[in-house]
Amino acid sequence: MTQLPPPSEVKLGLVIDLDTCVGCHACVTACKGWNTENYGAPLADTDPYGAEPSGTFLNRIHSYEVQPKDGAAQLVHFPKSCLHCEDAPCVTVCPTGASYKRAEDGIVLVNESACIGCGLCAWACPYGAREKDPTEGVMKKCTLCVDRIYNENLPEEDRVPACVRTCPAGARHFGDLGDPGSDVSRLVAERGGIDLMPEQGTKPVNQYLPPRPKDADLNVLAPLLAPVAETPEGFLGWLDKTLSKLPGASQ
Amino acid sequence: MHPAPSIILFSTLSGLGFGLLAFLGLGAPAPTGWVAFVFYAVAFALAVGGLISSTFHLGRPERAWRAFTQWRTSWLSREGCVAVAALLIMGIVALAQIFWDRPLPLLGGIGAVLCLITVFSTSMIYASLRTVPRWHDLTTPALFLAWSVAGGALLAAHTTLAGGLLLAALAIQIAHWLRGDTALRRSGTTLGTATGLTGGALRSFEPPHTGGNYLTQEMVFLIGRKHARNLRIIAAVLGGALPAALLLLAPAGHVVAGLALLSHLAGLIVTRWLFFAEAEHVVGLYYGAHRGKTA
Numbered sequence: 001m002t003q004l005p006p007p008s009e010v011k012l013g014l015v016i017d018l019d020t021c022v023g024c025h026a027c028v029t030a031c032k033g034w035n036t037e038n039y040g041a042p043l044a045d046t047d048p049y050g051a052e053p054s055g056t057f058l059n060r061i062h063s064y065e066v067q068p069k070d071g072a073a074q075l076v077h078f079p080k081s082c083l084h085c086e087d088a089p090c091v092t093v094c095p096t097g098a099s100y101k102r103a104e105d106g107i108v109l110v111n112e113s114a115c116i117g118c119g120l121c122a123w124a125c126p127y128g129a130r131e132k133d134p135t136e137g138v139m140k141k142c143t144l145c146v147d148r149i150y151n152e153n154l155p156e157e158d159r160v161p162a163c164v165r166t167c168p169a170g171a172r173h174f175g176d177l178g179d180p181g182s183d184v185s186r187l188v189a190e191r192g193g194i195d196l197m198p199e200q201g202t203k204p205v206n207q208y209l210p211p212r213p214k215d216a217d218l219n220v221l222a223p224l225l226a227p228v229a230e231t232p233e234g235f236l237g238w239l240d241k242t243l244s245k246l247p248g249a250s251q
Numbered sequence: 252m253h254p255a256p257s258i259i260l261f262s263t264l265s266g267l268g269f270g271l272l273a274f275l276g277l278g279a280p281a282p283t284g285w286v287a288f289v290f291y292a293v294a295f296a297l298a299v300g301g302l303i304s305s306t307f308h309l310g311r312p313e314r315a316w317r318a319f320t321q322w323r324t325s326w327l328s329r330e331g332c333v334a335v336a337a338l339l340i341m342g343i344v345a346l347a348q349i350f351w352d353r354p355l356p357l358l359g360g361i362g363a364v365l366c367l368i369t370v371f372s373t374s375m376i377y378a379s380l381r382t383v384p385r386w387h388d389l390t391t392p393a394l395f396l397a398w399s400v401a402g403g404a405l406l407a408a409h410t411t412l413a414g415g416l417l418l419a420a421l422a423i424q425i426a427h428w429l430r431g432d433t434a435l436r437r438s439g440t441t442l443g444t445a446t447g448l449t450g451g452a453l454r455s456f457e458p459p460h461t462g463g464n465y466l467t468q469e470m471v472f473l474i475g476r477k478h479a480r481n482l483r484i485i486a487a488v489l490g491g492a493l494p495a496a497l498l499l500l501a502p503a504g505h506v507v508a509g510l511a512l513l514s515h516l517a518g519l520i521v522t523r524w525l526f527f528a529e530a531e532h533v534v535g536l537y538y539g540a541h542r543g544k545t546a
Binding site: 018028054055056057062065068073074075094095097098114115124125126127131133134136138194197199200201208213 | 447
């Protein structure tokens with residue numbers, strides 16, 4: 001049924017630390033690997049060794065430049081996957097009931113055997129979290145590794161999403177955001193975690209921790225590295241003058 | 252948004268078909284025998300042909316029947332259910348008219364209303380999407396209904412009425428274009444709200460991959476925007492102004508009506524192409540698209 005269940009008490013989700021992420025794409029690879037071998041249809045790769053490789057991914061890393069008015073630009077790596085929204089528009093638009101939100105833990109999933117691949121859920125998602133698999137013709141999305149987190153055949157430390165397990169920087173955290181006392185909820189409170197596109201009214205469960213402010217003057221060596229001479233003298237001065245006289249020289 | 256030919260064809264043809272069926276349901280005109288057969292054959296061919304072409308973009312068309320199940324929340328599901336109901340009821344009305352010369356005004360009235368609800372449901376699939384601010388507007392359902400009714404009047408040979416309705420639809424179309432041009436800005440969604448990043452000018456530095464993907468092909472469609480203004484003029488002239496002028500000013504006749512219909516159809520296809528090609532999906536912001544169009 002594509003009616004949303006009443007808000008669940010348990011809200012499983014991710015907390016992504018934009019301050020810590022180094023943009024290595026390890027989570028992308030781990031996600032693609034796990035989700036190609038396990039739950040549901042494999043994630044397609046079209047023309048993988050050809051001129052125009054493309055494929056389905058459940059997690060993608062963007063990079064953004066933040067240029068302050070004065071000071072150096074900052075590069076922020078930005079992992080993006082399904083945010084398992086409380087008010088998931090991708091669920092209610094689904095005409096077949098294939099798209100659903102679990103009442104017990106809030107995970108948003110696709111029943112691939114009922115999906116007609118109309119793509120309307122991908123249109124309804126503001127975050128680009130859903131992709132139509134070109135080979136299977138069904139919609140694919142992050143499952144929060146539902147086949148890992150409850151899997152008692154795995155050692156306990158592996159019962160987290162593949163992206164969280166693999167992140168070498170510790171930038172990804174998994175937990176219950178419905179419990180204010182959980183580690184992830186405390187982290188969000190401490191670091192001022194935010195919703196993406198709050199104005200879209202989706203009430204995302206996943207939270208993003210903004211980059212910490214940079215120290216004003218990072219360069220402790222700057223005073224020692226001041227240029228010795230702004231205008232060249234002696235041989236360099238002669239060279240500069242002579243070269244400037246040549247036709248086409250920049251002034 | 253990617254203007255898929257199957258969806259453009261679907262919404263154009265089925266809009267016309269349901270518009271004509273609505274007039275036939277209301278008994279204006281109320282043909283019988285062979286004339287009725289031709290009228291209903293055209294209407295059903297347009298409506299059903301459009302519906303069938305809409306399944307061409309599905310990944311798994313063999314499961315399309317499942318789309319009738321989620322009418323409680325999904326406008327796409329509602330559209331399917333109401334369309335089938337409208338076609339079944341209008342089928343009975345058609346049989347009664349063709350074979351027994353019997354008008355069924357009550358059933359026809361219900362069928363006409365269902366035809367219009369079908370067109371409205373189609374429009375709400377788009378209008379309900381907050382992610383595409385250009386579509387998330389009252390002018391979207393108004394636009395679909397106005398073109399459908401105007402096209403229906405044209406096919407139903409209501410010359411003067413069709414001329415007036417075409418001009419009204421054109422006015423709504425222009426309002427939709429003008430409101431749409433500022434819709435993304437008014438929605439308040441920006442790269443800033445998309446990423447939550449503050450403290451300076453934001454720029455997409457590097458996309459997640461060197462090639463394209465489903466998202467960039469489907470929702471970050473930017474081709475043809477530079478011709479949008481000329482295409483709007485072509486669409487407005489062919490779709491509304493020229494057929495209206497022909498219907499209102501030229502002496503009535505089958506040739507004039509035929510020319511008006513062809514012009515209208517060509518213009519309508521251009522408006523539908525623009526409806527998709529010009530629509531900005533907010534996910535494009537993550538890919539550095541729509542610069543200069545946000546707040």
